[in-house]
Amino acid sequence: MSLSNHPMWKMDPPDQFSLSGGGLASPLIDKVYLDVVSPSGDVCIAYAIDLRWGPLRLSASSVLVAPVDGAVATQTSLGARAWHTDESGVSFDAPALGASGRWSTAGISPIAATLLNSDEGAVHWTCLAPATDASITVGERKISGRGYAERLVMTIEPWKLPIDLLRWGRFIDADASVVWISWCEGRDEQPTRQLVLVDGVRAEAPCVTDREVLWHGGGLSLEPVRTLRDAPFATGPVATVARALPFLPAQYLLSHEKKWLANGRMEQEAGAPRVGTAVHEAVRFQRSGA
Secondary structure, three states, X not given: OOOOOOOOOEEEOOOOOOHHXXXXXXXXXXXXXXXXXXXXXXXXXXXXXXXEEOOEEEEEEEEEEEOOOOOOEEEEEEOOOOEEEEOOEEEEEEHHHOEEEEEEOOOOOOEEEEXXXXXXXXXXXXXXXXXXXXXXXXXXXXXXXEEEEEEEEEOOOHHHOOOOEEEEEEEEOOOOEEEEEEEEEOOOOEEEEEEEEEOOEEOOOOEEOOOEEEEOOEEEEEXXXXXXXXXXXXXXXXXXXXXXXXXXXXXXXXXXXXXXXXEEEEEEOOOOOEEEEEEEEEEEOOOOOO
């Protein structure tokens, strides 16, 4: 298996792929990730997943709500497609979860990359909005603030991805953004592929850990504020989807996810330091055949 444009991933035009194009082989997993952090520190993360696997068609949605003054709560439901886009934004509507939200993309150009292109399948990633205004209502709670939106389209079984450790995150302040993806393989957990975007531009010489993101001419330090999730897939949204997929390897459900809300401090050679919030994660995968 090889990744495009080693050691950096291939950056694509935004219209490089389309679900309606008919060129993607089964299975097809289409996942949208959305988050928003309010000025006071309330957090909401929303997922929408549409899956096509042979004759199987399945849609699922999930919301994680972490109020600054309360416990983290996660709900997941199977049902109709929960996300839609138009010329000005991304909408999330999951009536079964009592959730409805909107992420603005007005004036924002999407950023696309091919993360994997192999005989076994492909992974296409699109950052729909690295930093934007967002708002979501879950039940009686409304969370508004700065948010992030991305889409991941896969035509490979997730447990066959060449990743043992994934580090992913996003940082936003009033005028700046950083997005990072790091794939590690092997027990030594050394990164094999890394991508860092600073204000939408790919940074050179990236280095990603759980506590900092570095690049040529700058860096971002991360100070955890709160753990949003620290549990195996078997206890989260993946487990709900897995019940409809009897062929999903049980080992994959042992994969462990840690997700944090953090304070971030971004420094570059030119300009004053920027202070904002980050949502980031580290996922250790239990791969089939690894």
